[in-house]
Structure formats: C-alpha cells, structure tokens
Amino acid sequence: MSEDEGGEAWAPSVCTLPTADRPMRVAEFHRLFAEALRDLDRPEPSRLLLSLEQAPGRADTVRELTRRESACCSFFVSILREQDGLLLEVAVPPAHVAVLDGVAELATRASGLMDAGTLRTGQVAEAAGLNPQTLRY
Numbered sequence: 001m002s003e004d005e006g007g008e009a010w011a012p013s014v015c016t017l018p019t020a021d022r023p024m025r026v027a028e029f030h031r032l033f034a035e036a037l038r039d040l041d042r043p044e045p046s047r048l049l050l051s052l053e054q055a056p057g058r059a060d061t062v063r064e065l066t067r068r069e070s071a072c073c074s075f076f077v078s079i080l081r082e083q084d085g086l087l088l089e090v091a092v093p094p095a096h097v098a099v100l101d102g103v104a105e106l107a108t109r110a111s112g113l114m115d116a117g118t119l120r121t122g123q124v125a126e127a128a129g130l131n132p133q134t135l136r137y
Helices: 019-036 058-072 094-111 121-128 132-136
Strands: 037-044 047-052 077-082 086-091
Touching: 019 037, 019 047, 019 058, 019 094, 037 094, 047 094, 058 077, 058 086
Parallel strands: none
Antiparallel strands: 037 047, 047 086, 077 086
C-alpha cells in the first residue's frame, strides 16, 4: 500500500506499530473495505460508522483486526454491532480526527463509494431482488 492510497494518512506519530508492519495493516483494512463495505457515515468529525456485509467469520475478523489496531493506537474506540449486517463504529478523540479522516478515505477508495449517490453492486442487487453474483454476470 503506497502513501497515496492512505497508508501513512492514518499512522500518527503515537502509533506503536512498527513502520515496516504498517503497510500490511493498511492492506488488511483495504481488503475488508473492498470486500464488505456497504455504507459509510460520518455523523461527527470524531465518529465513523461503517456498515459491512455479513459473511461467515467476518465479525470475528473485524473484531480481531480492530483489537490489534486498538492495541497499537490506544486512542481508537471500536464497537461492532451485529444487526442487519455488521455496523462498526470507530471513534477517536478530537486530537486524532486526522487519523479518522485517513480511515474514511481508505474505506471510500477501497470500496468504490464515491459519494452518497453512488450505489455498490450489492445495493443494486438487493434493490432488484437479485444475487450480487447474478448482477455481476
């Protein structure tokens, strides 16, 4: 993951994750967002709500990934709710809003969500009553 893809945008100086490991962590989040992100909401600068598609094992993957992220960046507060899919809420103190900006940018780029008017394949398939694979075909 290069810096222009958000790799360094969310790695503040207080991050204890070794610099060499940061690209791998960013790649893990990139993969999660690319595979699962349905919607992103920013109700306030210090809070980010990420709606993720439910899949076998995904909740455990999200819990483990956010646990590891909070271990190296203790200012992250993550809450995962399982209802109609997965809802991941990430909050940071006001001093680290720029880090959350980086997460939001990475999520937007990885998932293909460009703006509120953009629909993802899963959203179109659901609205049409189709399987996403059918729609892709």
